[in-house]
Amino acid sequence: MGEPDSSWLKEGRKADMISQTLREARKYEEVFEKMIGEEERPGFHLSARTGWMNDPNGFSFYKGKYHLFYQYHPFDSHWGPMHWGHAASSDLLNWEYLPAALAPDEVYDRNGCFSGSAIPLPDGRHLLMYTGVARERLGNGAVNDIQTQCIAVGDGIDYEKYGKNPVLDEKDLPQGSSRCDFRDPKIWQKEDGSYRCVVGNRPGEGGGQILLFASPDGFQWHLEKVLVSNNNRFGTMWECPDFFLLDGKGVLLTSPTDMLPVGFEYHNGNGTLCLIGDFDQETDSFTEQNHQAIDYGIDFYAPQTVLTPDGRRVMIGWMQNWDTCNMRDQKVAWFGQMSLPRELSIKDGRLIQKPVRELEKLRQGEVAYRDVSIDGTASLEGIQGRMVDMELEIRPEREEEAYHKFAVRFAQNGQYYTSLSFHPRDSILKIDRKFSGSRRAIIHQRRSLVNSKNGKLKLRIILDRFSVEVFVNDGEQALSAILYTDQAADGISFLSDGAVKMDIVKYGLLRG
Numbered sequence: 001m002g003e004p005d006s007s008w009l010k011e012g013r014k015a016d017m018i019s020q021t022l023r024e025a026r027k028y029e030e031v032f033e034k035m036i037g038e039e040e041r042p043g044f045h046l047s048a049r050t051g052w053m054n055d056p057n058g059f060s061f062y063k064g065k066y067h068l069f070y071q072y073h074p075f076d077s078h079w080g081p082m083h084w085g086h087a088a089s090s091d092l093l094n095w096e097y098l099p100a101a102l103a104p105d106e107v108y109d110r111n112g113c114f115s116g117s118a119i120p121l122p123d124g125r126h127l128l129m130y131t132g133v134a135r136e137r138l139g140n141g142a143v144n145d146i147q148t149q150c151i152a153v154g155d156g157i158d159y160e161k162y163g164k165n166p167v168l169d170e171k172d173l174p175q176g177s178s179r180c181d182f183r184d185p186k187i188w189q190k191e192d193g194s195y196r197c198v199v200g201n202r203p204g205e206g207g208g209q210i211l212l213f214a215s216p217d218g219f220q221w222h223l224e225k226v227l228v229s230n231n232n233r234f235g236t237m238w239e240c241p242d243f244f245l246l247d248g249k250g251v252l253l254t255s256p257t258d259m260l261p262v263g264f265e266y267h268n269g270n271g272t273l274c275l276i277g278d279f280d281q282e283t284d285s286f287t288e289q290n291h292q293a294i295d296y297g298i299d300f301y302a303p304q305t306v307l308t309p310d311g312r313r314v315m316i317g318w319m320q321n322w323d324t325c326n327m328r329d330q331k332v333a334w335f336g337q338m339s340l341p342r343e344l345s346i347k348d349g350r351l352i353q354k355p356v357r358e359l360e361k362l363r364q365g366e367v368a369y370r371d372v373s374i375d376g377t378a379s380l381e382g383i384q385g386r387m388v389d390m391e392l393e394i395r396p397e398r399e400e401e402a403y404h405k406f407a408v409r410f411a412q413n414g415q416y417y418t419s420l421s422f423h424p425r426d427s428i429l430k431i432d433r434k435f436s437g438s439r440r441a442i443i444h445q446r447r448s449l450v451n452s453k454n455g456k457l458k459l460r461i462i463l464d465r466f467s468v469e470v471f472v473n474d475g476e477q478a479l480s481a482i483l484y485t486d487q488a489a490d491g492i493s494f495l496s497d498g499a500v501k502m503d504i505v506k507y508g509l510l511r512g
């Protein structure tokens with residue numbers, strides 16, 4: 001098969017291959033990013049360069065740097081025709097914006113370059129695989145979004161769309177499957193050098209399914225099998241799948257739409273799902289064993305992973321929920337931020353998430369207390385701030401006497417606060433941002449069942465200007481939420497009903 005001509009990589013041809021649509025986006029972001037002050041952005045989470053950001057895309061390591069692309073509408077802080085924004089970093093925390101990588105400028109993607117992934121090719125080029133959306137008008141006036149999988153190759157800055165796009169379309173689908181819900185390819189290379197990708201799809205019945213496609217070279221693709229079927233268990237469409245091996249297990253991550261709650265595990269609306277099981281590499285067969293939510297907070301969706309050069313599986317998610325997009329800061333011209341990158345592992349059949357170890361390099365100014373007694377309310381000298389990494393361990397003051405409740409409040413002043421509260425009797429940890437300054441009638445709290453014996457609990461709380469991420473018991477659970485509380489509200493306080501003992505270490509966080 002003929003691969004794309006790579007001669008454009010030589011200087012001089014680049015200008016010809018950049019469409020007017022992409023050029024306009026690049027010009028716009030360059031001018032308008034200057035209108036957004038440094039302090040109006042998160043301190044160490046990646047946010048939209050200008051306008052709107054959703055899903056992480058193309059998370060990969062290429063030419064010595066991490067590359068992260070994202071669903072992007074540069075011209076407006078609301079969702080619109082999807083482009084791919086682009087940033088690169090050597091430490092996953094200090095991101096440098098690069099020019100927008102893809103724009104909806106071809107017949108097959110004229111209504112959007114939807115989510116997808118990236119991989120370095122053996123010949124040194126960077127391959128992007130994404131969903132092209134083309135709207136079809138039906139006779140009765142209705143419209144259909146046709147989704148196909150497409151490819152672009154480039155050098156880490158400029159990408160050329162493949163001449164034979166789309167590489168997967170309705171002809172490649174199992175019979176009866178939807179060509180309108182067929183999106184978000186995640187590509188990887190097998191040890192034998194061949195490629196696989198998983199794509200979210202909807203069968204005739206039964207909610208979502210994840211299709212597995214195979215390719216000898218990353219360009220020519222064919223359907224291998226249905227890797228996993230929803231069978232009406234978790235929501236309807238399964239978006240943004242990712243599949244990888246971790247600690248001897250196969251792990252499928254996906255983000256189902258229209259979820260119904262199941263106890264404290266899954267919540268209504270767009271959710272996240274992790275299936276852990278056995279994977280037979282010979283036959284590419286996955287046997288499910290366990291399932292769980294990925295994040296138990298309010299704002300986390302569409303995560304994607306990368307394998308780092310030192311062998312860590314690192315995940316990053318869109319720190320947002322489609323249903324809470326109305327909670328926004330009206331003053332700034334960006335919307336949407338990524339979660340912290342998180343290192344993944346499997347323990348006792350469950351997914352463990354920890355902030356990437358690179359975060360520790362941003363720490364400064366340690367303040368630590370041991371065996372602090374809290375009975376009622378307390379605040380501690382030096383424990384405050386809005387860019388904070390804080391670890392605390394709590395236990396009952398007297399082993400035989402259980403306490404009823406413990407809470408930590410942050411982003412707090414006389415008017416506002418967000419709280420994390422723990423009820424040892426039922427082992428429920430609740431995040432509540434009702435008093436964070438939001439004026440919208442949307443979800444502001446979520447409860448999660450956590451592991452706690454005899455009232456002991458370990459929390460790592462990471463605050464950035466516009467978010468909180470909580471890691472429970474060394475990463476057994478993560479809870480993320482965005483906050484737009486006035487930055488002057490930088491208090492942190494503790495509250496207990498019953499006597500509690502606490503050890504705490506707190507650092508400020510500052511980007512290098």
Ligand code: FRU
Nearest residue numbers: 055071114115183239240302
């Ligand atoms: C998930 C999603 C994807 C799609 C993209 C469009 O958040 O709906 O399925 O590719 O967003 O922006």
